[in-house]
Amino acid sequence: MNSTSTAAPIPQITMPPVSWRRRVTDHVMTGVSVLTVLLVLLPLIAIFGYLVFKGIGSINIAFLTQTPKPVGEPGGGMANAIAGSMVILGIASLLGVPLGIGAGIFLSEYGRNRYGDVVRFVSDVLNGVPSIVIGIVAYGLVVMRQKHFSALAGGVALAIMMIPTIARTTEQMLLLVPQAIREAAYGLGVSRWRTTLSITLRTATSGVITGVMLAFARVAGETAPLLFTAFGNQFWNWKADQPTAALSLQIFTYAISPFDEWHRQAWAGALVLIVLIVGAVAAVRIAVRHGTLAGA
Amino acid sequence: MSNQALPRPRFNAPEPERGTKAALKIETRTAPLLQGKVSEIPDSLFGWAMRVCGVAVVALLGLIVYQLVVGSQLSWHAFGWKFFWQSDWNPVEDQYGALPFIYGTIVSSLLSLVIAVPLSIGVAVFITEMCPIKLRGILSFTTELLAAIPSVVYGLWAIFVLVPILREYVQPVLAKTLGWTGLFSGPPYGIGMLAAGVILAIMIIPIISSITREVLTVVPQHQREAVLALGATRWEMIRTGVLRNARAGIVGAIILGLGRALGETMAVTMVIGNRPEIAKSLFAPGYTMASVLANEFTEASGDLYLSALIEIGLALFFVTIVVNALARIMVWSVTRGQPARSVA
Numbered sequence: 001m002n003s004t005s006t007a008a009p010i011p012q013i014t015m016p017p018v019s020w021r022r023r024v025t026d027h028v029m030t031g032v033s034v035l036t037v038l039l040v041l042l043p044l045i046a047i048f049g050y051l052v053f054k055g056i057g058s059i060n061i062a063f064l065t066q067t068p069k070p071v072g073e074p075g076g077g078m079a080n081a082i083a084g085s086m087v088i089l090g091i092a093s094l095l096g097v098p099l100g101i102g103a104g105i106f107l108s109e110y111g112r113n114r115y116g117d118v119v120r121f122v123s124d125v126l127n128g129v130p131s132i133v134i135g136i137v138a139y140g141l142v143v144m145r146q147k148h149f150s151a152l153a154g155g156v157a158l159a160i161m162m163i164p165t166i167a168r169t170t171e172q173m174l175l176l177v178p179q180a181i182r183e184a185a186y187g188l189g190v191s192r193w194r195t196t197l198s199i200t201l202r203t204a205t206s207g208v209i210t211g212v213m214l215a216f217a218r219v220a221g222e223t224a225p226l227l228f229t230a231f232g233n234q235f236w237n238w239k240a241d242q243p244t245a246a247l248s249l250q251i252f253t254y255a256i257s258p259f260d261e262w263h264r265q266a267w268a269g270a271l272v273l274i275v276l277i278v279g280a281v282a283a284v285r286i287a288v289r290h291g292t293l294a295g296a
Numbered sequence: 297m298s299n300q301a302l303p304r305p306r307f308n309a310p311e312p313e314r315g316t317k318a319a320l321k322i323e324t325r326t327a328p329l330l331q332g333k334v335s336e337i338p339d340s341l342f343g344w345a346m347r348v349c350g351v352a353v354v355a356l357l358g359l360i361v362y363q364l365v366v367g368s369q370l371s372w373h374a375f376g377w378k379f380f381w382q383s384d385w386n387p388v389e390d391q392y393g394a395l396p397f398i399y400g401t402i403v404s405s406l407l408s409l410v411i412a413v414p415l416s417i418g419v420a421v422f423i424t425e426m427c428p429i430k431l432r433g434i435l436s437f438t439t440e441l442l443a444a445i446p447s448v449v450y451g452l453w454a455i456f457v458l459v460p461i462l463r464e465y466v467q468p469v470l471a472k473t474l475g476w477t478g479l480f481s482g483p484p485y486g487i488g489m490l491a492a493g494v495i496l497a498i499m500i501i502p503i504i505s506s507i508t509r510e511v512l513t514v515v516p517q518h519q520r521e522a523v524l525a526l527g528a529t530r531w532e533m534i535r536t537g538v539l540r541n542a543r544a545g546i547v548g549a550i551i552l553g554l555g556r557a558l559g560e561t562m563a564v565t566m567v568i569g570n571r572p573e574i575a576k577s578l579f580a581p582g583y584t585m586a587s588v589l590a591n592e593f594t595e596a597s598g599d600l601y602l603s604a605l606i607e608i609g610l611a612l613f614f615v616t617i618v619v620n621a622l623a624r625i626m627v628w629s630v631t632r633g634q635p636a637r638s639v640a
Contacts (some may be wrong), residue, residue: 103353
């Protein structure tokens with residue numbers, strides 16, 4: 001307290017000294033808190049370390065271009081699983097993204113009322129449904145009707161998981177767009193639907209895309225809902241109504257197998273999966289910032 | 297907010313003579329906006345299309361419930377409530393009881409909470425209250441990175457790294473020191489309930505800690521200053537000024553983590569051992585509701601078998617919905633209306 005004496009002198013308050021016990025408790029708890037951070041960072045570093053270390057050692061051209069070899073034969077790869085994952089995710093995005101964005105537009109532009117609240121609550125609830133349960137639903141919806149497993153069923157399952165996330169983030173991003181911009185458009189005689197699509201949604205594009213990528217990254221590594229929808233496949237398959245391999249499924253099958261060769265490939269697959277997810281997200285982010293979508 | 301009520305604007309400026317260059321210029325510029333009557337049909341069509349999307353979300357939930365309820369009818373009629381407290385799971389004799397799976401789900405989730413809660417609160421407290429600003433961004437980014445790893449990759453890591461560590465180092469020590477409780481006895485396989493609890497804990501720490509962090513950030517700064525002004529040490533300030541105020545939100549964060557742990561499938565399936573038995577020891581293999589679905593759904597040959605599995609799915613669905621709804625309400629009560637951020 002070194003306040004200069006322009007006004008009345010400030011009375012000096014002397015705090016009672018902090019007792020030895022309280023001081024030690026303070027230091028101990030600070031230490032404990034730092035320790036928890038280290039304990040949490042440890043597995044993170046370990047997981048990434050193992051992934052890179054084990055994965056890079058097992059990735060080669062064959063892994064990226066060949067289909068799996070039968071048990072016992074060395075070599076082979078996961079090319080068909082990488083392609084299958086892309087097909088399934090493509091179907092999921094085609095189904096889930098428009099519906100999710102539509103629901104987001106509804107929530108922000110038409111849903112500032114009780115109906116909107118219901119949809120908002122339901123999408124939060126949907127977000128918490130275990131992925132394996134979504135798998136059962138897609139099985140009942142698609143697989144039971146078609147009588148066989150398919151990429152389409154896997155896509156439907158993943159789309160169901162994407163919709164609530166996309167809807168809620170789209171809503172939040174659209175709400176950030178100032179009301180005045182909408183009114184300016186109305187003032188020019190632009191109709192409401194044009195305003196929503198070309199003014200509001202366009203202003204919020206980068207935020208909406210971030211939400212879509214968040215949903216995409218979340219489902220890209222999903223395994224549980226694909227177990228009994230896409231099912232997996234040892235061979236190339238481009239037909240949407242046939243069982244299809246997926247990277248995550250292949251990692252699971254190989255990880256619980258008793259063969260060393262397959263274990264190595266599982267690590268490589270895991271590394272490829274993470275690189276693909278991070279790559280896809282980064283690519284879209286960059287496209288939003290610089291490319292065709294810039295300024296949107 | 298609709299523009300339909302507003303009259304269309306009219307220009308009162310003197311109009312240039314028709315056919316001159318100036319008139320053409322104005323006409324072409326204003327034509328799309330001002331000329332003619334704008335049809336209202338596209339507007340209402342668009343509005344209804346968006347409403348359909350909104351309804352579709354609700355319909356999705358309805359569809360999920362419908363599929364699960366219809367699919368589990370057979371098993372419900374065969375076993376009734378008995379299904380949930382019988383521990384006999386025997387596909388060969390068509391006898392199904394879900395108790396071992398319910399037990400496994402509850403025990404592995406609670407175990408993961410016991411490990412994860414103190415750690416996540418510690419991390420959240422460190423990031424919001426103690427950490428230098430520069431480190432703050434990096435730390436919250438890395439903890440969120442943990443949430444972006446797919447569950448099957450966690451499982452892979454658990455099988456080849458975590459399980460051997462547990463088997464060689466952790467389990468012998470636990471057996472020696474705490475073996476008398478009965479919780480840590482039996483052969484140390486590595487694989488089992490303990491491994492499932494640990495990997496689940498690693499997976500839910502990012503969720504609990506990031507939501508706790510959000511809740512702690514909302515606690516007003518003057519609360520902290522008031523407690524410090526009374527002469528409290530930093531820890532006393534955190535305990536009485538911050539944590540106590542954020543109690544409801546922290547409990548909400550924990551329950552949200554629980555919801556995630558209950559439904560987590562792949563990583564648990566890979567390390568829990570998959571044996572439908574109820575054992576007191578955490579070293580023993582177990583089974584969870586989600587992992588029995590993952591393992592047996594495609595192999596379910598009989599109709600009753602499939603139906604019993606779907607009933608487990610239905611039970612899992614209801615439990616997670618209740619848990620999640622509870623958590624959201626608690627987090628909302630603190631952050632006031634801001635939706636709890638979903639953590640991918």
